[in-house]
Amino acid sequence: MDTFGVIGPGAVGSVIGESLHTSGYQVTFLGRKAGEVYIERASASETAAFPVEAISEAETVFDYLFITVKGTQLEGIIPYLDKLTHENTVCILCQNGYGQLDKFHIPNAYQAVVYISGQKKEKVVTHFRDRILILPENPVTKKLKEGIAASNLDIRLSPDYRYEVWYKLLVNLAINSVTALSRNTALILEEEKIQHLCKRLIQEGIAIAAAEEIHFQEGITEEIMRIYAGYPPYMGTSMYYDIIAGKTMETAYIQGYLYEKSQTYGLDTPCLDAVYSLLLASEMRG
Ligand SMILES: NC(=O)c1ccc[n+]([C@@H]2O[C@H](COP(=O)([O-])OP(=O)(O)OC[C@H]3O[C@@H](n4cnc5c(N)ncnc54)[C@H](OP(=O)(O)O)[C@@H]3O)[C@@H](O)[C@H]2O)c1
Known part of the structure; x- marks a missing residue:
């Protein structure tokens, strides 16, 4: 079974991790420090909790890494990428803006256009709406989409990315x-x-x-x-x-x-x- 990591358990990362976790995928949330992240919604009374591992302590090597720190925080996670990846690991950079990949040269990486709306305050993420990631259409992203088809993460492959x-x-x-x-x-x-x-x-x-x-x-x-x-x-x-x-x-x-x-x-x-x-x-x- 593929292993999934989410670096940056914030608004976007927690919702991605939750989508995979609740459908039975093996997903690890990686934050600055070990702890927990909670997801709440106005429409639901229950709050979901997920464990967070400290990225500095993590020893797993992942098949897929969703990088969901802000563009301004990318530099802080780059030193850890080597130990978290193997030569075929696929990184999905989930950030607003464009041009980050050119500056950081993350291997096997694609940037997603993110339509997930949420906000993190302290340890609590409020998810407002959407779970959509738009990616360029190619064999690697097609495999990812098929691989997580059982989850409610909506990966859309665009021919006009x-x-x-x-x-x-x-x-x-x-x-x-x-x-x-x-x-x-x-x-x-x-x-x-x-x-x-x-x-x-x-x-x-x-x-x-x-x-x-x-x-x-x-x-x-x-x-x-x-x-x-x-x-x-x-x-x-x-x-x-x-x-x-x-x-x-x-x-x-x-x-x-x-x-x-x-x-x-x-x-x-x-x-x-x-x-x-x-x-x-x-x-x-x-
Ligand atoms: N939120 C939205 O509605 C939304 C919508 C579309 C696109 N986006 C884009 O998505 C990206 C992520 O935004 P977001 O709103 O999810 O940000 P966020 O809630 O601030 O989440 C970023 C997370 O990354 C963590 N982080 C930062 N540096 C780290 C490090 N060195 N190691 C491990 N974890 C680290 C942060 O931890 P700390 O809290 O400890 O700093 C935080 O939990 C941004 O580019 C944003 O523009 C956001």
Whole structure:
């Protein structure tokens, strides 16, 4: 039987681990320290508990490793990858943004476009919705999908994977930028000027995608704005929660990735350039 490891028992990792565990797969949750993680849902009264092993103590070698730490935390887990993997281990990087794999060179790795919504506070993960991972379609990911077919983890293999990556990048770009920089929740979408800024950011993202040969259909900006309009006013974004908590934001992998592409193609992206600069400035410490 294949062995599965989840590095980073947070919102995304715990839900992935839970999906595999409850269907009888052999899964180990690997965190900074040994302990437990709890998963709760508004719809269910019961809380599920899962043991967490300290990654530094782990001795198992895994066939599949889901890496679910944030992009900013990747460096901390790289030293452990050698002992946790064999030459055919498949790593699934489950993170927002793009470009991380180029920077870290994890062997046999694929980045998933993640549609799992949750939040971790202390040891408790609240799972709001979805269990979807979108991966590029190839023999390795097909084998993974077939191998975990009995679980409720919804692995979708996309023949147009780069489109999926860029769609999620566009969705993350505007709302993460405006909520993090204003240190305010989705409530700010009620302000017309913020709606206008979001549209400009999405349109600049679309132009960068086009330079990368990813073409979106007409009406995509309005579609993404409708997604934002569906957010409850009290809802934050991952970059908003990070900045409020004083944690490093995943700017490098969202706005930074897009900014570098814009520079490469010599595009005019004034809104992106401004929000990226301000996000960098917001994390400067003396
Ligand atoms: N949450 C969402 O709704 C959502 C949706 C789509 C995509 N994403 C993306 O998914 C990725 C993961 O986000 P998340 O929300 O699941 O983050 P998270 O809740 O903060 O989980 C990250 C987990 O990794 C652990 N970790 C950090 N460094 C570690 C290390 N060196 N060794 C072992 N464990 C370590 C953290 O432990 P500590 O708590 O001890 O730091 C935490 O439990 C991000 O790229 C995010 O943008 C999230």
